[in-house]
Amino acid sequence: MRVRLDLLLDCPADAAWEAVHSPAVFREVSGPITTAESLEPGGFPDRWPGGEHRVRLRMLGVLPMGTQVIRLRDETRLDGTRVVHDEGGPLSGAMTVVTGWHHQMAISPNPMSPETRTRFHDTLDVRAGLLTPFAWLGFAVFWRLRGRQIQKLAPGWAAQFGASPTGAAGSGESTAAGGAA
Template sequence: MHVTLDLVLDCAPDAAWEAVHSPAVFRAVSGPWTRVESLEPGGFPERWPGGEHRVRLKLLGVVPMGVQVIRLSDESLVLSDGSTERIVHDAGGSVSGPMRVVRSWHHRMAISTAPAGRTLFRDRLDVGAGILTPVVMVGFWVFWQLRARQLTRLAPGWRKKFASRP
């Protein structure tokens, strides 16, 4: 099953692209419902490169949800109209704790140009948890709605924050 968001964000696509590679943004859009702690030596980098990154999740900052591997890769597609869509894939998943019930995980964040210098942001999470999938999806659907509010609220600040990055 999957949950999706289709948003128009008030920032340039390049700023949104940098934002989806930012551990600080990841933590901001996950909170305050989920607290995320890096398990990597040295903590969170400024920008996530491709590859694996281990984090510990806590619901409301208190309830342990386990350890998750975030496995990132990037992809660029040329669309039929000649524009480009960039996609971040997270094909990681839980390795411990209650979230381990989720057996399959594929999260995609797609960035493309929207009118007036804004960003079309498509966010899709496909998960499988066996017979528990419908129950798990209710939780993810609620989390995705809260995430949408945070993304929309934070995006205007990304214009300035990520303006100097490539």
Template sequence: MRVLLKDILDCPPDAAWRALRSPAVFREVSSPVVSVESRGADGFPTVWEPGEHPVGLNALGLVPMGEQVIRLTMETTRKDGVRILRDTGRGVSGALASVTLWDHRMAVAPDPAGTGKTLFRDQLIFRTGALTLAGWPVFWALWQWRMRQLKRLAPTWQLDLGVDLPADLLAEADASATADADAVSRVTE
């Protein structure tokens, strides 16, 4: 089965991309419907990296749903500027172990209307054997909640110089800041 959502987020694409790679944002957009705890030895990283990340999930923070492995890959080199975060993880225990296929892709691109905002696409393809059809309304409702949370949070996402800017733009920003500082010091001497 498939759940597919598309909307415009009120933030620049670089800020949206950074937010998608944040475990804190992942937890916030899922909350309070699903609470997520890291099962990794060092807890959640500051920024998701490609690879496997074990987690435990609870419905409404109370009912254990089981454990799953989030398996992330990132595609950032497309010529059209689209960046994709993909999770092809798997359920390990509890109700999550019934999920036999999990392919979740989130894509970030500049708004085609040229607003400076982000075109966000979110697709989940899943299978749970005989329960797939029954599971679709649950996943659909959860994805609606997540999109609502993403839209609510997006205007608060800011760029972080040095993290979000490509190296060439960062070098230009550093050169400009150094020139400004030199000019100020000459004036104050």
């Protein structure tokens, strides 16, 4: 089943692109419902590189939910939309009821105000066998709360990530890097 948010963010697309590549932003928009701890040597990087990243998840910071792999790759579509894909999934714990996971965050400038606003499509396709409707309901609630956090934080992203309304912020897009806000 699919959970989807279509948001208009008050920041340039380059800033949103950098934000979805930030483990710090990932942790901010996941909390306080879910907390994540990196299981990689050295902890979370400053910016997500492509590939796999293992995390330990807790609900409300105390209830163990298990471990999950975040498997990232970037895509730039022909229309210029940039997409971060996470095709990882649960490795242990309660989250292993989820048998299929594909999270996509699509970013493009808003046509009406391309220098200051961003179209953000946040989509999760999730499968959990017979438990799919219940998993979908939990993720739907979580995604709505996550969307509120994203909209709240987005106005500060241009300053936080050094994005200017007319220029790229940081390393731009490629087909091999990744992110997971």
